[in-house]
Amino acid sequence: MASLFERVAVVGVGLIGGSLALAARRAGLIGDVTGVGRSEANLATARARGIIDRAARDVAAIGPVDLVVLAVPVETTASVAQALVPHLASGTVVTDVGSVKGSIVEALEALLPPSCPFVGTHPIAGSERSGAGAAEADLFRGACCVITPTARTDARALDRVEALWRGVGARVRRMAPADHDRALAWTSHLVHALAYTLVAAIDAEDPNRFALAGPSLREATRVAGSLPELWRDIFLANRTAVSEAIATFSTQLERLRAAIAAGDGDAITRRLEAGRAGRRRLESEQ
């Protein structure tokens, strides 16, 4: 059986790019893979782990491919795409995996030639680890992958990219880029803002308190081990929605605080019951 994409270039062979290549190769969905990155050590790891067949330091050296996966940090996606344009063969499908979609989709649709269809995606998976060494073939199994077509999206490229994600085990969901960004501001970006702020605040108050950490603090702040530059860029790229989510969350948190300070048990209970009901709905997903 022919591969879905015979020749593939993965620009940024990190946790997400590396895991996608690994999973897609094992599933027989892609053929030859060129990895592009700045770190020779990371590319060597990727080659040693069978994630890529060959390494390139620059997008100019990719050669003709059927698919380019842009798996670089969100703030650099557009500039990498810009550098890629002169080297793209007609018919090459371009996709990205960024955590923010509105600004990226807009920029890439403007940048790429009409002969190279673009499909924006965001696999909601990952961990606080990074690099090709952290890549896992099972990372996307059961995970949700949002695909964000627009009126300009090529239908056949959309179907092929969707087939790629389904083939590595993801549940695919199509959404408009702006809807994705508003939703993710809540379900992911806010969570990271809370985690970083929580450990920073405890550390500033009294780092000895970490000795009293239970599983709740450990789990809630695992993601604060993520790369700060990565999250700075996501916050900046989605700044309006993230800022609004934090503000709305803060208003609700202040209401709980006021109920606690006032010793209003009924008001506290109502808020905690609402949280528990929400948690049950979250658990019923997937």
Place this chain on the structure above:
Amino acid sequence: MASLFERVAVVGVGLIGGSLALAARRAGLIGDVTGVGRSEANLATARARGIIDRAARDVAAIGPVDLVVLAVPVETTASVAQALVPHLASGTVVTDVGSVKGSIVEALEALLPPSCPFVGTHPIAGSERSGAGAAEADLFRGACCVITPTARTDARALDRVEALWRGVGARVRRMAPADHDRALAWTSHLVHALAYTLVAAIDAEDPNRFALAGPSLREATRVAGSLPELWRDIFLANRTAVSEAIATFSTQLERLRAAIAAGDGDAITRRLEAGRAGRRRLESEQ
């Protein structure tokens, strides 16, 4: 070898009380165990699982024991102790496992007769599950258990209770009750306030967004599955420290929000770097 406590009564055979009895029996630290609780079904589970030898519906039916473990919700600990007083044999050690210590220690030291030494403890372990069915013999292995002696605490009873917790695998830390409460407001109570508020807020905004949840949201809000009454009572019992922790946290979160809204990448990075450094210190604990 004689047991540390030959005859033990566990009032409240839930996740914590049940796990302590199970672990201490397996370690040979305690002998005969009477379980006290209102739910016959839960006590039957506890008996079937070998957590207790016999069940009692009321503290009046306990009979003479060497140790009473009060493992009931924090708001009921004092009233249960009050009911217990007429039935306590001289020399019986009384301990509790509540997540808040200041108010409980003060109340119980005032309530209990001088012949019945009290030792307050708080094992920092648990999960969102509850009941004897959720009890695990390994729950406290490697966990921190805070013991909160005061000037009134009997030295021998303190050592025996400490030996019990060490015997089930906990790392014991002695702290003043008020210091415990201020620390736990940050490392646990605030974490729960954030988790409940986060899922409640997403649910109120648009429950369909839960379909886009990644591991970060799932992990950060696991504890929002906990019993609301339990956490209402903890928040109320520690209301000053919890309210202060939420207020300080909110100030820091607002600074991150303002930096994001202003597009101030350097300010965002500084805050995320501080969070990552805190997370590293947390990870270096145990």
